[in-house]
Amino acid sequence: xxxxxxxxxxxxxxVGLLSGPALAQSPAxxxxxxxxxxxxxxxxxERAVFFRPFADxxxxxxxxxxxxxxxxxxxxxxxxxxxxxxxLQVEQNSLLSGCEEGLxxxxxxxxxxDRKEFIDEAxxxxxVGAFVWSMVMTYDRSRIADGPKSWADFWNVQRWPGKRGxxxxxxxxxxxxxxxxxxxRGEVYKLLATPAxxxxxxxxxxxxxxxxxxxxxxxxxIERLASGDVVMSAAFNGRVTAANQSGRTFALAWxxxxxxxxxxxxxxxxxxxxxxxxxIAFASRPEVQARFPSHIAYGVTNRKANLGIDPALxxxxxxxxxxxxxxxxxxxxxxADHGEALEARFANxxxx
Amino acid sequence: xxxxASTTETMAGTSALAPPxxxxxxxxxxxxxxxxxxxxxxxxxxxxxxxxxxxxxxVENGEVGGALPGVAAEMRGWTGEGLPPEAAYAALARDLxxxxxxxxxxxxxxxLNYERAGYRALLAKTxxxxxxxxxxxxxxxxxxxxxxxxxxxxxxWAALRRASPSLTPYYLLTALDLRxxxxxxxxxxxxxxxxxxxxxxxxxxxGFVTTLLCLVLGFPLAHALVSLPRGFASxxxxxxxxxxxxxxxxxxxxWIVVLQKEGVLNGLLTRxxxxxxxxxxxxxxxxxxxxxxxILLPFMILPILSVMKGISPSYMRxxxxxxAHPAVGFLKVYLPMTLPGVGAGCLMTFIIGVGYYITPSxxxxxxxxxxxYFIAYYANTTINWGLSSALGAILLACIMLLxxxxxxxxxxxxxxxxx
Numbered sequence: 001x002x003x004x005x006x007x008x009x010x011x012x013x014x015v016g017l018l019s020g021p022a023l024a025q026s027p028a029x030x031x032x033x034x035x036x037x038x039x040x041x042x043x044x045x046e047r048a049v050f051f052r053p054f055a056d057x058x059x060x061x062x063x064x065x066x067x068x069x070x071x072x073x074x075x076x077x078x079x080x081x082x083x084x085x086x087x088l089q090v091e092q093n094s095l096l097s098g099c100e101e102g103l104x105x106x107x108x109x110x111x112x113x114d115r116k117e118f119i120d121e122a123x124x125x126x127x128v129g130a131f132v133w134s135m136v137m138t139y140d141r142s143r144i145a146d147g148p149k150s151w152a153d154f155w156n157v158q159r160w161p162g163k164r165g166x167x168x169x170x171x172x173x174x175x176x177x178x179x180x181x182x183x184x185r186g187e188v189y190k191l192l193a194t195p196a197x198x199x200x201x202x203x204x205x206x207x208x209x210x211x212x213x214x215x216x217x218x219x220x221x222i223e224r225l226a227s228g229d230v231v232m233s234a235a236f237n238g239r240v241t242a243a244n245q246s247g248r249t250f251a252l253a254w255x256x257x258x259x260x261x262x263x264x265x266x267x268x269x270x271x272x273x274x275x276x277x278x279x280i281a282f283a284s285r286p287e288v289q290a291r292f293p294s295h296i297a298y299g300v301t302n303r304k305a306n307l308g309i310d311p312a313l314x315x316x317x318x319x320x321x322x323x324x325x326x327x328x329x330x331x332x333x334x335x336a337d338h339g340e341a342l343e344a345r346f347a348n349x350x351x352x
Numbered sequence: 353x354x355x356x357a358s359t360t361e362t363m364a365g366t367s368a369l370a371p372p373x374x375x376x377x378x379x380x381x382x383x384x385x386x387x388x389x390x391x392x393x394x395x396x397x398x399x400x401x402x403x404x405x406x407x408x409x410x411v412e413n414g415e416v417g418g419a420l421p422g423v424a425a426e427m428r429g430w431t432g433e434g435l436p437p438e439a440a441y442a443a444l445a446r447d448l449x450x451x452x453x454x455x456x457x458x459x460x461x462x463x464l465n466y467e468r469a470g471y472r473a474l475l476a477k478t479x480x481x482x483x484x485x486x487x488x489x490x491x492x493x494x495x496x497x498x499x500x501x502x503x504x505x506x507x508x509w510a511a512l513r514r515a516s517p518s519l520t521p522y523y524l525l526t527a528l529d530l531r532x533x534x535x536x537x538x539x540x541x542x543x544x545x546x547x548x549x550x551x552x553x554x555x556x557x558x559g560f561v562t563t564l565l566c567l568v569l570g571f572p573l574a575h576a577l578v579s580l581p582r583g584f585a586s587x588x589x590x591x592x593x594x595x596x597x598x599x600x601x602x603x604x605x606x607w608i609v610v611l612q613k614e615g616v617l618n619g620l621l622t623r624x625x626x627x628x629x630x631x632x633x634x635x636x637x638x639x640x641x642x643x644x645x646x647i648l649l650p651f652m653i654l655p656i657l658s659v660m661k662g663i664s665p666s667y668m669r670x671x672x673x674x675x676a677h678p679a680v681g682f683l684k685v686y687l688p689m690t691l692p693g694v695g696a697g698c699l700m701t702f703i704i705g706v707g708y709y710i711t712p713s714x715x716x717x718x719x720x721x722x723x724x725y726f727i728a729y730y731a732n733t734t735i736n737w738g739l740s741s742a743l744g745a746i747l748l749a750c751i752m753l754l755x756x757x758x759x760x761x762x763x764x765x766x767x768x769x770x771x
Contacts, residue, residue, distance in 0.1 A: 013484060036620025099460065099726045100476075193470075202544075227614070312727040330479065340734055341545075347726075348547040350718045 031060045033275045035087045038262075040218075041242060045295035046089070046224035050283045057282070060275055064075070071098060074267055078103050083269045086276040087131060090265045090330040093339065095169075098265070099126035105273060107265040115208045119261075119319070120303035123327060127263030129301030131292060134260070134318035134327065135172045137253040138240045139232035139321050140225055148232060150255045151180035155204070157211050165221040165233030168214035170346035171335055175328055176234060177204040179256045189331045198342065202349055214225050214350070225250060241297030241316050252316060255324040260330040261301065293317055372519035378442070398543065403748075406744075409741035410527075413520035416512070420447035421576040427516040432536070432730075436509050441492035466522065466736070467511035467678040474502055510534035523742035555722040556750060559706035562644045565700045566696065569645065572654035574693075578660045596650040601617065604714045608634055608645045612713075640716040650703055658691030668718050695762045703751055 026064065028201060037043035043066055056063040065085065067073060076085045098104050104126035112128050115184055122129025131158050137154055139147045148154050154176075166173050169251070178188050181204040191197030205212075205263060213230050215221050221233040222243045237257070238252050248268060263281045266273060278295070282288060289300040290308030299319030306314065314320050383733040385650070417424040418731055422443035430436045451457040459481060488495040496503040514532060529546040531539050540546070573592070576583050604726035609636035610616045618630040632669060633639055663686065671681035709724035723743055730740035 036506060042543030071733040075735055097458065100455070100461060100472075102458065110684050229613070337472050338469045339465070340736065342548060343734075345545055347721075348544060351721065352546070352549070 001162050007142055009145050010090070012214050013229060022023070029177050029181055031058070032063065033086050034063045034065060034195050035089075035279065036067055037089045038069060042238070042296060042298075043078055045292065049288065049292045050279075053131070053288065054279050056283045058275075059280065061278075062244070069094065074098065074103050078250045078268045081269060083267050083271065085132050085267050086270045087279055088265050088267055090127065090259055090263050092263070092330060093335045095127045095263050095265055095334050096332050098193050099124065101289055103268055105268055107266075108277065111277055111296065112284050114288060117286070117304050118284075118301050119303060121259075121261045122263075124263060125193050127265040128284055129261045130264045130283065131289075132259060132299030132301060132319050134237045134299075134317070135167065135176075135234050135258040136237045136240065137232060138221070138225065138250045139227075139253075141249040141251045143228070144231065147253065152182065154232060154234075155208050157179040157208070160231055162211070162231030163213045163229060164208065164211050164260065165213050165230040165235070167234060168216050168350070170342040171235070171339065172234070172330065173205070173346070174198070174201040174342065175330075176256070177201040177208075179328070180208075181206055185256065185326075185328050188328055189334050193334065195348050202345075205349070222248075222250075237316075237318055238296045238298045254318075254346045255326045256328045257318055257323065258330055259318055259324075259327040279341045362678060368455050379507055392517045406700045407745050407748075409737050410745045411521070412738065413463070413515065413522070415456070415459045415463035415520055416515045417518055419451045419454070419456040420444065422447045423512065424516040427513040430509075432510060432513050432534075434506055435493075435504070438491055438493050440509075441503070444602060445482045445488075445496065446480075446484070448475070448482050449527065452483060454481045463545050464515050465509060465737075466526075467515050468507065470502075471508075471511065473506070474500055474633050478503070502665045507534055522740040526739055527742040527746050539564045546745075547700075550740055551721065551723050551726065552746065552750070554720070555724075555747070557639065558644070558712075558720070558722060559702045562641060562703045562705045563698050564723070565641060566646045566652040567698060568649050570697065571690075571694070573649075573655060574653045574660055576654040577657055592650055592653055595646060600647065600710065603647060604643050606709050607639065607646070607715055611639050634715050636700050636717045637720055643704060643706060643711050648701045649710065651700045651704060655700065656690060656693040656694040659690050663689050670724075689760065695758060697710070699755065699758060702754070706747065706751065 014322045015027050033055075035046075037046050043064070047064065051062055051064065054060065067088075067093055074088065075087070087119070090104075095104065106125055107128055109123075109128075115123055118129060119132070121132070137148065137151065141147065144160065148156070148160060151345065154158070166176070175188050178191060180187070181200060183191055185201075192201060215224070215226065215233070218236045219241050221230070221235040222239050224230045224244070225233055225235075234329060237252060240252055244250055261324065264283060266276045266280075270276055284302055284303045286304035287308060289305035292298065292300060292305075293309050294315050297313070297316050299317045306319065309317070315322075318324065358754050363614070420443075423440055424769050426436065426440040426443045432692070448457075452658075453764055459476065461472040461475045461744045464475065466499060471654075478496065479501050485495055502508045509717060511534075514520070521532070525538065525542075527548050529549045531541050533539055573588075577592075580588065608615075612618070613630045613632075617633060619626075620626045633642075667685050667689070668678075670683055671685045672678065691763075706722070706723050709722055709728055712722050713725055724747070727743045727747070730736040734755070
């Protein structure tokens, strides 16, 4: 036993000694890049459209990782100076606060492309808009023929009885609650910044509370809609279209969609910063972005990319002009200021 | 004289004999110290230091002092009544110019935003605006108030004053649903914002009920394990330990499959005609208890089992031969001897149980979330490490208090199984 173990250790040491110098040489020859996405079907799409083509075109050895959007890991990497990620897909509010607190490198926009080609929301000091997603109302057309058209209809349990799915966060849910209460799209955040507006949003949620089934992961609303556990739900539009492509007949009601942008960002002190910048520039090209919606139905940030998208596909995108006109763009600065207080109140309200 | 001489002689004799025994004892002590040194080092590195760091995070408050040192110093000298003097406004403007665009300003903004929602945007806006002003015409008080009217409100300055010292009670107070008002008095938070005390109470209650259920199920099972024939007992033992070796996530998800609306159990009950409509068995407190008891049961059984194994069956025979009814014998003879195991099992189950958050978030409902859920939420998602640490410190204090109480009642040595 001991002899055996000794032999194994000896072999391992020998292998380590032999391969050590070889490994040490390799970084000088090939460029490395570690990109981090959110996992799942989204990362599958990113791999097909951005990661592999970039790695093939520029001979970069690309490694993937995924995370669930938690900034604690980035914070720990930056604080301890051991940054192993080079490019990161981040949500708007994480980008905003992370940028202020020095978690991300500043973006050199001249290297990315012409700022005027991008939608306004795509620009950030520390990030470049990667794609546009939306929190949209959906229901199963095979169960409801004449479905809800607005969030006010979503609140109408007399006409459409049954459970409703909403995401278990104050962010986006409070906006939806105000829209359902008849607040015009342009005034949602103005109102939500006042105590009276917050009370109004919670009062609106109170009315629907017994009929709400909360969800946390993006797959849940689709599963529950399919199983009939909910009759209608707020869901990420990309998931809905993906379900429809595999045979479901879920309707997308774009009125009052809450629109968000995810970004590419470079953690402060990333080891392969130059390669990371080249990757971001690559992923921002219109001809590259135009291929993205055929893999997952999220909108593009480069306006020129819209021209290259199949019109049948474009109709189901949040950035399609007809749908875009009905959207409430997520106000990240608002959530950076009020997020923590409102989420705590939301958790308290939910547990009562 | 002779006596003294003899004493000296004895002493000399002893000292002549002593060196080898002393040095061998010292050597033995040295060896034992060296043997436990890695353990002490390990405990210090992975337990004492992180724990101390966590406790410190709960009161640490260097953000504002680091980014805005001038105005923080002004705040220390200010009474806190009304509005601060011009010097404070000037110091703020100077600090904002110096810190503009730097990460430390972002950290200070985050900290101040805890005190007063909207502070983050206020600082960003003011920092941008003061850069354009080289020489204020009407003094900084007027300039800053012109940039944003909030600089003319006492509440804005009271928040800055509260956030300026290098240590703060803010996180601990928040974790106890308390607030410090602008005058420095401690008040309860508004009813719709009270959340952590309820959660803490719920956490301790869930831990208590889970421990009780584990004890009720675990005690007879442990007894069965020592009294059954060896073959049967070892099969039973494997059944107890099997969930112990399975991943926590797998076990928890398995319960969702079994208990959900269209799950295995409901399917069986409806098919047998026992219930008409499927029961709500999961995503509520019931489901949570089932999953938690399942996971924690081995922590109860194993300590009780180890104590029971050491109890000779002759004690019970002796009590029976002295005429005691088996129930009396059990209560007066057997049960007291198992108490150290019961105490250790209960304490272990409770302490591990109150730290759960993955299981409640998977199989519990909105009313079943425990303190650890918020600790994880603030640590990972919002990076509010101060509040996360404060909640952790309070949970730790509750457990220490319980440990001290139980230790006083049963004796720490008996819990640890030393006595």
